[in-house]
Amino acid sequence: xxxxxxxxxxxxxxxxxxxxxxxxxxxxxxxxxxxxxxxxxxxxxxxxxxxxxxxxxxxxxxxxxxxxxxxxxxxxxxxxxxxxxxxxxxxxxxxxxxxxxxxxxxxxxxxxxxxxxxxxxxxxxxxxxxxxxxxxxxxxxxxxxxxxxxxxxxxxxxxxxxxxxxxxxxxxxxxxxxxxxxxxxxxxxxxxxxxxxxxxxxxxxxxxxxxxxxxxxxxxxxxxxxxxxxxxxxxxxxxxxxxxxxxxxxxxxxxxxxxxxxxxxxxxxxxxxxxxxxxxxxxxxxxxxxxxxxxxxxxxxxxxxxxxxxxxxxxxxxxxxxxxxxxxxxxxxxxxxxxxxxxxxxxxxx
Amino acid sequence: xxxxxxxxxxxxxxxxxxxxxxxxxxxxxxxxxxxxxxxxxxxxxxxxxxxxxxxxxxxxxxxxxxxxxxxxxxxxxxxxxxxxxxxxxxxxxxxxxxxxxxxxxxxxxxxxxxxxxxxxxxxxxxxxxxxxxxxxxxxxxxxxxxxxxxxxxxxxxxxxxxxxxxxxxxxxxxxxxxxxxxxxxxxxxxxxxxxxxxxxxxxxxxxxxxxxxxxxxxxxxxxxxxxxxxxxxxxxxxxxxxxxxxxxxxxxxxxxxxxxxxxxxxxxxxxxxxxxxxxxxxxxxxxxxxxxxxxxxxxxxxxxxxxxxxxxxxxxxxxxxxxxxxxxxxxxxxxxxxxxxxxxxxxxxxxxxxxxxxxxxxxxxxxxxxxxxxxxxxxxxxxxxxxxxxxxxxxxxxxxxxxxxxxxxxxxxxxxxxxxxxxxxxxxxxxxxxxxxxxxxxxxxxxxxxxxxxxxxxxxxxxxxxxxxxxxxxxxxxxxxxxxxxxxxxxxxxxxxxxxxxxxxxxxxxxx
Numbered sequence: 029x030x031x032x033x034x035x036x037x038x039x040x041x042x043x044x045x046x047x048x049x050x051x052x053x054x055x056x057x058x059x060x061x062x063x064x065x066x067x068x069x070x071x072x073x074x075x076x077x078x079x080x081x082x083x084x085x086x087x088x089x090x091x092x093x094x095x096x097x098x099x100x101x102x103x104x105x106x107x108x109x110x111x112x113x114x115x116x117x118x119x120x121x122x123x124x125x126x127x128x129x130x131x132x133x134x135x136x137x138x139x140x141x142x143x144x145x146x147x148x149x150x151x152x153x154x155x156x157x158x159x160x161x162x163x164x165x166x167x168x169x170x171x172x173x174x175x176x177x178x179x180x181x182x183x184x185x186x187x188x189x190x191x192x193x194x195x196x197x198x199x200x201x202x203x204x205x206x207x208x209x210x211x212x213x214x215x216x217x218x219x220x221x222x223x224x225x226x227x228x229x230x231x232x233x234x235x236x237x238x239x240x241x242x243x244x245x246x247x248x249x250x251x252x253x254x255x256x257x258x259x260x261x262x263x264x265x266x267x268x269x270x271x272x273x274x275x276x277x278x279x280x281x282x283x284x285x286x287x288x289x290x291x292x293x294x295x296x297x298x299x300x301x302x303x304x305x306x307x308x309x310x311x312x313x314x315x316x317x318x319x320x321x322x323x324x325x326x327x328x329x330x331x332x333x334x335x336x337x338x339x340x341x342x343x344x345x346x347x348x349x350x351x352x353x354x355x356x357x358x359x360x361x362x363x364x365x366x367x368x369x370x371x372x373x374x375x376x377x378x
Numbered sequence: 379x380x381x382x383x384x385x386x387x388x389x390x391x392x393x394x395x396x397x398x399x400x401x402x403x404x405x406x407x408x409x410x411x412x413x414x415x416x417x418x419x420x421x422x423x424x425x426x427x428x429x430x431x432x433x434x435x436x437x438x439x440x441x442x443x444x445x446x447x448x449x450x451x452x453x454x455x456x457x458x459x460x461x462x463x464x465x466x467x468x469x470x471x472x473x474x475x476x477x478x479x480x481x482x483x484x485x486x487x488x489x490x491x492x493x494x495x496x497x498x499x500x501x502x503x504x505x506x507x508x509x510x511x512x513x514x515x516x517x518x519x520x521x522x523x524x525x526x527x528x529x530x531x532x533x534x535x536x537x538x539x540x541x542x543x544x545x546x547x548x549x550x551x552x553x554x555x556x557x558x559x560x561x562x563x564x565x566x567x568x569x570x571x572x573x574x575x576x577x578x579x580x581x582x583x584x585x586x587x588x589x590x591x592x593x594x595x596x597x598x599x600x601x602x603x604x605x606x607x608x609x610x611x612x613x614x615x616x617x618x619x620x621x622x623x624x625x626x627x628x629x630x631x632x633x634x635x636x637x638x639x640x641x642x643x644x645x646x647x648x649x650x651x652x653x654x655x656x657x658x659x660x661x662x663x664x665x666x667x668x669x670x671x672x673x674x675x676x677x678x679x680x681x682x683x684x685x686x687x688x689x690x691x692x693x694x695x696x697x698x699x700x701x702x703x704x705x706x707x708x709x710x711x712x713x714x715x716x717x718x719x720x721x722x723x724x725x726x727x728x729x730x731x732x733x734x735x736x737x738x739x740x741x742x743x744x745x746x747x748x749x750x751x752x753x754x755x756x757x758x759x760x761x762x763x764x765x766x767x768x769x770x771x772x773x774x775x776x777x778x779x780x781x782x783x784x785x786x787x788x789x790x791x792x793x794x795x796x797x798x799x800x801x802x803x804x805x806x807x808x809x810x811x812x813x814x815x816x817x818x819x820x821x822x823x824x825x826x827x828x829x830x831x832x833x834x835x836x837x838x839x840x841x842x843x844x845x846x847x848x849x850x851x852x853x854x855x856x857x858x859x860x861x862x863x864x865x866x867x868x869x870x871x872x873x874x875x876x877x878x879x880x881x882x883x884x885x886x887x888x889x890x
Binding site: 241242243244245246247248250251254255257258259260261262263264265321322 | 742804
């Protein structure tokens with residue numbers, strides 16, 4: 029090809045600029061991991077001490093942090109799929125609440141046993157999410173609107189089923205009692221250090237990382253968010269993918285709902301409020317673009333833990349909740365600004 | 379041309395240098411423009427022509443060099459300063475608000491008002507007057523979103539014309555226009571130039587230069603490769619552009635055709651919902667045989683793109699009637715899945731909008747159409763994925779040949795190679811190409827043509843829609859002319875351009 033050198037020259041020319049930009053992009057790509065490290069260092073420095081020991085680093089405190097983020101973390105993992113397709117799911121917190129109510133109700137009244145109950149609740153969550161995805165897709169409605177409605181519906185169903193009462197779970201063998209093994213969700217394992225809820229979070233995160241990065245479905249998710257029209261024209265089953273990601277957020281919300289019921293030994297129609305925003309914040313801090321097409325599961329996990337660690341430091345120092353909100357807000361803005369800078373540097377606008 | 383030697387040039391740029399990071403985009407460029415002159419600026423992607431014009435219009439500040447406007451030193455720190463000095467630019471990417479109507483767009487930011495209340499009547503009247511010059515048939519009350527790309531371009535031109543008192547910069551204004559729209563635009567440009575405005579005209583289309591320009595400056599690698607009279611022979615301009623003679627853009631070949639891959643006889647496609655401005659295929663008869671490259675000619679709005687998308691099942695739900703056969707068997711081309719199942723592949727005319735995952739890597743873009751073959755099971759196979767991507771990069775000579783680069787960082791020509799390679803990787807029996815070289819430099823064009831011919835030689839049927847007549851007549855074995863969704867003529871390779879144009883445009887007179 030005689031002309032190739034010319035066009036090759038044009039394509040290769042910006043190489044030195046690319047190289048430097050990559051370093052910057054790398055920084056942003058791992059912004060949440062870096063942020064987590066910064067917060068952790070800050071935690072050590074500003075931690076109160078007792079008998080010379082740094083409270084922040086005490087195993088008990090560490091366990092508290094990872095336990096506190098496990099439910100929103102599980103949800104954030106699912107939310108990452110949705111946001112990579114340039115969608116959003118606002119129903120997750122309400123769905124968690126509904127699923128905690130379902131779990132508690134079935135355990136204490138139906139006596140189905142542990143595994144059937146959990147599987148049924150998870151299936152319900154996935155079906156709820158799939159229904160939202162289908163409605164949004166079939167009638168071309170913004171997922172924002174559909175899942176906002178879904179939030180109301182889930183909360184309403186939870187109130188109806190629970191009659192706006194806490195449904196307490198008592199353990200034992202016999203009618204009206206939940207299988208004692210279910211209480212393990214509130215326990216800690218390995219020398220009473222690792223919370224079981226955190227283990228669930230880790231398992232969910234590992235599976236999700238794998239699905240997103242190493243399966244064809246994961247690739248479809250990126251393609252749909254990167255350019256839906258191009259994906260459709262390339263033969264990607266776009267509708268199926270878009271429905272599936274909402275089924276995934278429904279599914280993880282149900283898992284979080286089961287964990288919630290097991291940790292606190294009740295189901296409540298009033299829990300999980302605002303979890304959707306915490307989860308979205310973790311995803312955004314993790315470097316996933318709300319415009320779709322790019323994102324990182326590791327980033328989301330780090331983002332979720334970072335938010336938990338930050339809240340923990342502020343609590344340890346008895347700094348009030350209002351300031352926690354301010355700090356979280358500032359971090360979200362910072363993460364978004366960094367991403368916008370990358371886009372502008374790449375010359376890809378918006 | 380007569381104004382030539384009268385006074386100091388309208389504009390003189392001397393020794394302009396501009397760096398981006400470590401890259402020297404402009405290496406000491408001299409450029410001058412006379413009053414009333416239409417000055418073409420040619421160059422491949424990355425040659426520096428857009429950067430030079432961005433310096434002139436105040437988007438970038440130069441690192442060195444000087445600018446004289448009417449013999450006086452000027453320095454534009456932002457685009458507003460340049461506009462105030464009478465330098466206006468029509469960008470490739472149009473700065474129109476789609477949801478506002480044409481009138482509102484023309485007056486955006488400089489609305490006429492009386493006592494703080496918008497004076498709609500006067501603005502509308504003035505808009506009609508302004509559009510009378512460039513686009514009589516555009517309805518000033520219509521939202522821009524309902525206009526075709528070509529018409530939007532005309533609105534943008536009308537908008538810029540209102541404040542270009544000294545210099546008008548036009549960045550590829552004809553890229554999306556039909557032949558008759560181009561003629562109309564050229565007439566307008568000559569009229570503006572006759573009033574003493576200097577026009578800088580950036581284009582990829584070599585053949586347009588002598589038709590409209592007085593002089594031409596050719597840029598290469600951030601420098602001026604030469605300044606010529608616009609009537610210089612094309613071969614000389616090509617030599618300046620690519621740095622060496624380009625013998626044959628359209629290499630000759632001895633094609634041999636197989637059995638018909640696509641057969642349409644009085645085929646029509648009825649979409650379930652009517653869309654304004656969407657010209658459905660109404661009565662199409664054509665055959666594409668294995669190994670054959672068939673061109674689709676027609677003016678804008680003739681239904682070329684619509685025919686290709688409908689064949690590909692991408693035109694929404696609707697119904698085909700008449701004879702539609704693939705390999706001699708009736709085919710139901712009503713969904714993308716069905717069309718792909720029949721062995722069809724489509725390269726759209728809008729690589730950023732519907733062709734590429736622009737922020738994803740070359741490799742991940744390449745394998746999008748063949749993910750099932752790359753990874754038959756649930757898991758992605760990175761090794762097989764890389765093998766596929768490298769094969770496609772090699773066969774289309776994508777530069778640089780690295781699958782891990784973000785596709786948006788490639789030049790336009792290389793991006794286009796990726797779009798085509800991605801479809802070809804799926805081994806289509808019939809490849810549908812819509813404007814396969816839009817916004818692509820001459821060098822990459824030649825490579826793309828050569829590759830399409832190779833693919834045809836291996837037995838692929840190719841149907842190409844293009845608004846560039848030389849491309850159709852040079853590349854294709856036959857050219858079919860579409861008009862209002864109907865096939866109205868067929869011409870052999872190398873037919874006379876004017877005959878084909880006449881067939882394509884006849885309807886305009888009939889309908890007016």
